[in-house]
Amino acid sequence: MKEDKIKIIRVPLQEIENMVDDQNALLLLEKEDARIYLKTGHNKDLLTVEEVYEIVNTLKDLLVKNESKEDNLTEWLYRQWKSKEKYIENESSRYFNSMNWSQGWIPLIFIKQSKGSWEDGFIKLISSYLNVELFTVTISTSTMMTIVSNMELQFSKEKKDDISEFVQGIFEMLQNEWDEEVKVGVQYPAFCLQDVVDFGHQLLDDEKWVMNLWPKISFFTPWSHQLERIIAKVPREELNKYLAEYKLVDNELLKTLEVFIEESLNMSETARRLFIHRNTLQYRLDKVKQQIGLDAKKIKDAFLIKIILLLKDGLDSMHKNDNQ
Structure with missing residues (x-):
């Protein structure tokens, strides 16, 4: 069996009936809104033991490639946010073409005062609490950016109250579950790569006044603390x-x-x-x-x-x- 004949596909529930008679599709996972199938090169019932092992190894290779792609993506964003360069379309498309932009991605920033590195436990806590697809970009020992999928949250620029409750919930969770005070900022959902870069720059610009007014700040949004932003300049x-x-x-x-x-x-x-x-x-x-x-x-x-x-x-x- 050739590797290029093995594919993993995601089929929305409304299209499931199209897969009923597909003898080459092996169901891997059932989710609320879709099913994940493994597409093989021929009838799934005729697979040999060797071919099953080959499929498993191919899946491992795919996972390694995905991890590498995420590393490249976070490294690219890190360079953009640290250097403030205008993003390069051709270069960025290699990392972001596979992202679902139809529902958007929500940029978050986490700010702490200590200079120690961000612990894995902190990232796991955020991931567990949000329970959505996300990836993190460590900017410095005091600042970390997180990009969160908006597919389940369904936020929009008009839903300011929902976004405020969302970021307040994260802040209050950290107060209860984490042993160090961390401030949290959020931006509007980004529906293109340029927005991700621009919104990230805006959040990083907020770090200065948040640090200066540390005791007075808990969480912040694009429409809050406008006076503080002006004074910081x-x-x-x-x-x-x-x-x-x-x-x-x-x-x-x-x-x-x-x-x-x-x-x-x-x-x-x-x-x-x-x-x-x-x-x-x-x-x-x-x-x-x-x-x-x-x-x-x-x-x-x-x-x-x-x-x-x-x-x-x-x-x-x-x-x-x-x-x-």
Whole structure:
């Protein structure tokens, strides 16, 4: 039996009846939406023992080739994301032609602070939780990209709530199951190779502000944290100049402002969360107004205060990293 006569084919359920009378098709696996067949060179009932061994060896060769192809694919993406080169169509097609683009692929990023290598156990945990086809690309000791099949998830750009719940679920699972804090970012489903590369660059660009605002971030999406992304592009010297005009050093006032903004400027909810009387809260807000000239109860001033708090957190983190 020649090797080129042995093929593995995937047949959707609606086409199964076409395989009923095929004497050369050997059923290997039944799935919910399809069946996997082994196509032989002649009638499956007439296979000899030697031919069965030959089929097994051919399957082994196919598995080795698939593993090699995935290695090439992840290596190619690694080069693209590290160098920021524009992808080369002819080169990339060798690795990506076999991918199913009709349903799309979802780029994810995992970010940690430690400099140790990513453990195999982490990748196995992600694979087990998601239970879909995926592959990973390790970018650095602190960053790993994962490309997840959208075939079962069926996300689209319009399903923002579903995508948010998806990435939040991954973050919360890691909090419970993994012994190190890991931040998680997601992008829209990519329906072509160019999107995979571009979305990956965007996620990697997010790493900087996520690291600077580490305690404030859990997971992020393309439509969340827009202010943080803008601030991350401002040079440090400019940030220092801006903050010099609004000096807030009292930790009690800083915490009060943070909660007040989180509660959408609601006095009662803020006082409840801080376990203080409304009069005490009013006193603190008045004190802020005296110090920096901004009234936190006014939306325009509250927005500026939000920026100040983000800048302070980011600069504090930068200074901390400089001293390490």
